[in-house]
Amino acid sequence: MDSAVLQCVLICASYVGSVEACRRLVKPSERDAPRQVLARSVAVTVVSLLAWRTLRAGLRSKGREGEIVDLLGLRAEGIPYGATFAVASCVSLLLAVAVDRASRRSSWLPDVRTPSLKLAFARDVLIAPAAEEFCFRGCMCAILTEGGLGLAPAALVTSALFGLSHLVHLSEAGAARTAAAVCYTTLFGLYACRVLFHTRSLPACWTAHAVANFLGPPDLGRAAGSAFYTTTTALGLAVFSALMWGASPRGR
Template identity: 30%
Template sequence: MAPIIFELAVWQSILLCLLFAVIYVGSLYVWLNSVTKNRDHPETIKQRFMSVGLISVIVPPLLWLFGTTSSSEKAHSIFEWLGIRFSGVLAAFILPLLLTMILFTGPLALHYMDGVFRLYLEPKYWTTSFQNLIWIRNHIAAPFSEEFIFRACMLPVLVPTVGPGWAVFLCPLFFGVAHFHHMIERVVQGQHEVADALKQSVFQLFYTTVFGAYSAFLFLRTGHLMAPVIAHAFCNHMGFPAFNEIMGFQQSVRHRIIACFVVGLVSWWFLLYPLTSPYLYGNTVYEL
């Protein structure tokens, strides 16, 4: 990657992305009970659904008005910039999910050993899930709204000014820092001491930034919003890998599970570029 030359256009794009992040996070706290009530309270969840829905309508016009486009992007519509198009959409639903599942081979092996897989075969599990506001938030609303604002609306701003390589690493910083607002909720609601809340928030900053880079990579390689949305929903479902659970199994089983973690990571690395080839998705909007 070439070094970034911090010209006016670069600062403008960074400030515009910062504005998008502030608007998104700020919309969660416009309600009178936004801090005092737990984030999992049904009323809070419904209010935040309305907030992020409204922000998802407001931000694209700001992108259109103030975003700096490259010569290649000018040949495409704003919907194509945002990764909303029909060409390659089926591949965008399937291949990024498959790739992410390969990365999670180890955690999936833990789910199999724990018997969690049997739940997925129960129709009641799915009917109950789609009636649960927390599940809907974690698997539908949050993945879509966050990927839409932090990837689909920010990358078209960053790519023309800093290039796709730097954009992959800069974009997640807005996403990671935006999650720091959870620290305020934990402290105000008395769930954690300040030091514990800070530790959790720093850890969350780390892994959300790492995931954000992967998500930005998927968006630019596929040119589809659904690619990072699907990967995001799956990662939210799986959560951070429970490495400590491995030690609870017998040695022979433990070795097999560890092997699954290693095989999954290595396989993901080798399949990362082939399964995200722009050719598979008809991506002519972005180049990475």
């Protein structure tokens, strides 16, 4: 068990280190600069392969290498239900944000008129969700459960590491925004683990992550001053809670 946790810590450190290396070595260093987006995309892809090889090596030592697709949640038959559950639960969680975006049609879709904005959009809704869910939910959860942890401890460990990995943005976003991001992403990690354990589909986690990144976090300040926003948030949380209550884990 200790070795499994250490492996996950090393994967997380590699993920953070790869992003930080790109920030320091690739110029310009701004997060949305095209060269920076491309460099970080390559870096996290390499770390994803490292995570996969770590899981594969552990399974090979047990003579269970053939189970890697199941453990990662990559069976095709689970995708339709998983994607539907992910969209329903994530939109309900962020219902106020979705309704607000829909009411302002001009801002429903992000501005992607330039190549740099298109790359940033692709990073947020395609690259980052795929790499982060593969490493933190797919590989890490499998490594931990195979190492003897239960589903709940595995979810707590991977979600904590996922939240802490966002400390890498401290120099770019500042202390307050980074702290908020760490808290938000830790909670999102717990939700994503619930999605994974219920649907047994990693693409469901990708879908939920992509939807969450597309919509963005709720505006808590606005919720405090808008009765409609508050009501919509409460309604969405009620639906979300009902979905989570019925989402019994199906094991790994």
